Amino acid sequence: MADVEFLQQALPQTLPHAGGETRPLDHVGDFPAIPYGWAYLDTAATAQKPQAVIDAITRGYATDYATVHRGVYQRSADMTLAYEAARRKVATFLGAGSENEIVFVRGATEGINLVAHSWAGTQLKAGDRILLSELEHHSNIVPWQMVAERVGAEIDVIPLTADHCIDLDAMQAMITPQHKLVALAHVSNVLGSVLDGRRAADIAHSVGAKILLDGCQAVPRMAVDVAALDCDFYVFSGHKLYGPTGIGVLWGRGELLDVMPPYQGGGAMIDRVSFAKTTYAPPPGRFEAGTPHIVGVLGLHAAIDYVESIGLDAIHAHETALVARTRAALGQINSVTLFGPEDSAGIVSFSIKGVHPHDIGTILDEAQVAIRAGHHCAQPLMQVLGVDATARASFGVYNSASDVDALVAGIERVTRIFA
CATH class of the missing domain: 3.40.640.10 (Type I PLP-dependent aspartate aminotransferase-like (Major domain))
Structure with a gap:
């Protein structure tokens, strides 16, 4: 388990946790496929790979x-x-x-x-x-x-x-x-x-x-x-x-x-x-x-x-804080509907009134924010929710408060475009 002091040094922006604590965590530097300024918020579909995994695969094939x-x-x-x-x-x-x-x-x-x-x-x-x-x-x-x-x-x-x-x-x-x-x-x-x-x-x-x-x-x-x-x-x-x-x-x-x-x-x-x-x-x-x-x-x-090496407890606390930050910000936008419980684990699904999720995803991509849009291989659930599809942001160890802020700014731009 990573100790808290090390994690606090890893992320300048601390994130509010449901219990009032701050649990910072940011390992984006371990992931060569994530360039600076790109908010990758599709981890529920597939996670990016840290250099340690890439190195293990390379050694496995090379030597x-x-x-x-x-x-x-x-x-x-x-x-x-x-x-x-x-x-x-x-x-x-x-x-x-x-x-x-x-x-x-x-x-x-x-x-x-x-x-x-x-x-x-x-x-x-x-x-x-x-x-x-x-x-x-x-x-x-x-x-x-x-x-x-x-x-x-x-x-x-x-x-x-x-x-x-x-x-x-x-x-x-x-x-x-x-x-x-x-x-x-x-x-x-x-x-x-x-x-x-x-x-x-x-x-x-x-x-x-x-x-x-x-x-x-x-x-x-x-x-x-x-x-x-x-x-x-x-x-x-x-x-x-x-x-x-x-x-x-x-x-x-x-x-x-x-x-x-x-x-x-x-x-x-x-x-x-x-x-x-x-x-x-x-x-x-x-x-x-x-x-x-x-x-x-x-x-x-x-x-x-x-x-x-990071610690699953630390990862869970970090993602819980990112979810809380995201839901709090999106909850302030009248045209946004949030799905799922307040304490969801690392995933936030939402819709914007009058805007197809694919349009949300396309506009966010222009701002270098990558989310998932669609039925997420869960069509029966979409019927229960009363929608054809949702937009979904999902987090990993490489995400930070700035990624949430980029997502929220992009959604505000979507609402202005479709106003």
């Missing part, structure tokens, strides 16, 4: 590269050690009981599809039910629709509270023994609302259901402990954690992974192959067919080291 798990020569053995060290790092990062519960996948989307195919597709039957919520990303909706259609299961949807959080009281009231799986976002990619994951898990387990949490927006912003959450599956994508694209993680309870059949067939995931019969490796190898994204795994390790 250290070799295959893993196969070669008997020294460099291959060294790369295998580094690859498996990254698996142990992820296990510790998530509070997992064993490194063998960590499956490397291409991203959270593949992790969810793996669980849908190999667990739900084999454990669910006609008449069983799956429980989702109104704010889910398409990646946490479509795979469950596909498996439900295949096995004859049904999907129910938890509504939101007035401040756009998953309504766990409603979940408690609607869950039944027929519900076998619950899949929810730990942090909403549109609203920044934070789920009480432990309460959700307790509700799911009260009827014998398993629960998967989509942690894409949570792991870059707060400490995650899957044991404390008591969930059954957890997924996240590396590129939202300041790591490379093409790499992600599925954590699953060991006893659940043990009964799941392979998701794909090929090399590395086998015990023995013959034309008469093939037997499969134990988890996690069973789910990692083919040559893995070796350097992506090394980059993910470096990304975790990077955020841990």
